[in-house]
Amino acid sequence: xxxxxxxxxxxxxxxxxxxxxxxxxxxxxxxxxxxxxxxxxxxxxxxxxxxxxxxxxxxxxxxxxxxxxxxxxxxxxxxxxxxxxxxxxxxxxxxxxxxxxxxxxxxxxxxxxxxxxxxxxxxxxxxxxxxxxxxxxxxxxxxxxxxxxxxxxxxxxxxxxxxxxxxxxxxxxxxxxxxxxxxxxxxxxxxxxxxxxxxxxxxxxxxxxxxxxxxxxxxxxxxxxxxxxxxxxxxxxxxxxxxxxxxxxxxxxxxxxxxxxxxxxxxxxxxxxxxxxxxxxxxxxxxxxxxxxxxxxxxxxxxxxxxxxxxxxxxxxxxxxxxxxxxxxxxxxxxxxxxxxxxxxxxxxxxxxxxxxxxxxxxx
Numbered sequence: 001x002x003x004x005x006x007x008x009x010x011x012x013x014x015x016x017x018x019x020x021x022x023x024x025x026x027x028x029x030x031x032x033x034x035x036x037x038x039x040x041x042x043x044x045x046x047x048x049x050x051x052x053x054x055x056x057x058x059x060x061x062x063x064x065x066x067x068x069x070x071x072x073x074x075x076x077x078x079x080x081x082x083x084x085x086x087x088x089x090x091x092x093x094x095x096x097x098x099x100x101x102x103x104x105x106x107x108x109x110x111x112x113x114x115x116x117x118x119x120x121x122x123x124x125x126x127x128x129x130x131x132x133x134x135x136x137x138x139x140x141x142x143x144x145x146x147x148x149x150x151x152x153x154x155x156x157x158x159x160x161x162x163x164x165x166x167x168x169x170x171x172x173x174x175x176x177x178x179x180x181x182x183x184x185x186x187x188x189x190x191x192x193x194x195x196x197x198x199x200x201x202x203x204x205x206x207x208x209x210x211x212x213x214x215x216x217x218x219x220x221x222x223x224x225x226x227x228x229x230x231x232x233x234x235x236x237x238x239x240x241x242x243x244x245x246x247x248x249x250x251x252x253x254x255x256x257x258x259x260x261x262x263x264x265x266x267x268x269x270x271x272x273x274x275x276x277x278x279x280x281x282x283x284x285x286x287x288x289x290x291x292x293x294x295x296x297x298x299x300x301x302x303x304x305x306x307x308x309x310x311x312x313x314x315x316x317x318x319x320x321x322x323x324x325x326x327x328x329x330x331x332x333x334x335x336x337x338x339x340x341x342x343x344x345x346x347x348x349x350x351x352x353x354x355x356x357x358x359x360x361x362x363x364x
Contacts, residue, residue, distance in 0.1 A: 001364075003030040004079050006087040006096055008070070010050065011038040015163075015184055015282050019107055020088045022185045022352055024048055027086070033077060033096070035070050053077070067092065067114075068142065071149050084364070087157065095153030103363060106157035107182075107356075110167050110279040111174040114139070115147050118211055125210040125235075151175060159363050161356070163280040164301035170279075182359065183304070185352035186282055188344045190259050191289035193337060194267035199292070201227030201250075202327075203269040205262055205283045208234030212276040213297075213318055215243060220323040221273075222247050228273070231265060232256050266290040271330055274302060275323060288312075288344035291337030295326050309333060311343040 005027060007020050021044055024032070032045065037052040039045075053073045055066065070092040079085055080099045087093045090109035098104050114122045119139075126135035154160075154175040162168050162179040171179045204217050214230065218240055221228035229252045230240065237253075244251035254265070263286075266272065272287035272294045280301035284294045288311055296302040298314035306312040313333070315326035 001083045002081060003027045003084045003086070004082040005030045005032045006074075006077075006079075006085060006089070006093045007032065007034045008089055008091040008093045009036045010034050010045065010052075011036055011041045013042050013044075015280065016088050016090055016109055017042060017044070018186075018282070018349075019109070019184055019352075021045075022349055022356070023086055023088060023107075026353055026357055030086075033079070034093070035073050067146060071095070071146070071153075075149070075153070084360070086360075092150075092153065095149075095156055097156070103159070104157045105159045105161060105360065105363065107161045107163075108154075108157075108167070108171060108179065109163060109184075111154070111170050112150050115143060115150050116174045117170060119143065121211045159359075161359060164304045166300045166303065167279045180359065181304075182352065182355045183347050184280055184282065185349035186285040186289070186344070186347045187259070188285065188289040188348045191263050191266065191286045191344075193289075193291035193341060194264070199268060199270035201229060201269055202271045202273050202295075203229045203231065203265055203287075203292075204273050204275075205231040205266070205286070206276070208232050208236040208240055210236055212236070214240060214275065216275040216318060216320055216323050217273040218243050218251060219320045220327060222251065223320065224324055224327055225250065226327060228252070229254060229265060229269070231262060262286065263290060266292050271295055271327075273323070275318060276300075277318070278302070280304075284312075285344050285347050288340055291341040293330070293333075293335045293340050295323070295330055305343065305347065307343070311335070311340045 005023055031049040031051050033051050035053050035055045037050050055073055074092045074095045077096045079096050083102050085098050085104040087106045091112050094106045123136055126132050160177050160179040161182050163184045168179045168181055171177050206212050227250045231254045233256055266287050267290045269292055272292050274284045274294055274296040277300045287294055294312035296306045298316050308314045313326045313330045315322040
């Protein structure tokens with residue numbers, strides 16, 4: 001059986017890349033097809049045969065400008081020689097072609113967010129700096145046409161697997177497709193907690209971009225006088241620093257660090273704040289694995305792993321007031337760090353490989 005793996009792009013490290021890595025472990029001889037590949041940005045796949053397309057000649061920073069070119073690349077990518085195609089996609093890679101008797105299984109992280117769920121967020125802040133006005137006009141002009149292509153691409157996989165029950169509902173809403181939930185892989189074994197008598201302050205580990213709503217965590221902690229450490233970088237970094245001006249005594253910023261550095265920070269924190277609406281959320285699972293309970297916005301993927309009052313606290317609105325109330329509630333609960341850590345075990349990379357391999361066997 002000839003197997004091919006497909007992903008949207010390979011020029012950084014995130015949840016989609018972690019899924020692809022586990023698929024590569026299951027099918028180490030399968031070539032990986034992608035639009036752009038930057039080994040200097042992600043060095044995980046040096047033993048793999050990565051086949052990047054003609055878009056790879058473009059600077060990596062321009063890939064956000066060219067969804068229509070990725071449509072052309074993936075829509076014409078001929079994989080008819082393969083018996084099994086597995087795509088890890090949140091954008092265009094789901095649109096590859098296959099033989100009629102071949103099987104295409106897509107691990108769909110979310111309907112393409114800049115066309116559907118987060119279209120308004122992208123219009124408000126496209127993330128291109130001085131070129132934002134041009135990006136807004138371009139998206140408004142092209143979104144109708146691009147949505148039609150995206151919907152057509154979503155019909156091509158034979159089976160769809162996704163990360164959470166929230167995304168499952170979104171796939172049905174936007175693509176009219178059914179999906180099977182297999183939780184994404186988290187290296188929970190690397191995030192064991194340190195045995196400390198006292199934990200101090202809250203922590204957020206995330207890309208600092210507008211839709212993550214990290215401003216809520218900063219404002220709420222400033223209002224309550226709670227220490228907060230923000231780990232990461234991104235387009236919102238300067239704005240968040242300006243927001244915290246004058247309260248540098250409690251609001252700290254740390255650059256992106258390796259897994260061990262994040263583990264140490266999580267282990268020493270009393271709680272993790274997760275204020276964004278996410279398809280799933282790897283970082284909160286890492287926090288749980290260290291025995292650190294999570295305060296999460298009560299919508300999206302968080303509902304699949306946060307049990308209110310047991311391993312965290314949920315809040316119902318993305319407002320400073322709602323988050324403040326959740327923090328106050330958090331302080332009234334005595335969490336069992338061992339139980340919190342155990343709640344993360346079912347999201348391990350080992351479980352992902354086992355469940356995905358079983359799913360493939362059922363569908364072949």
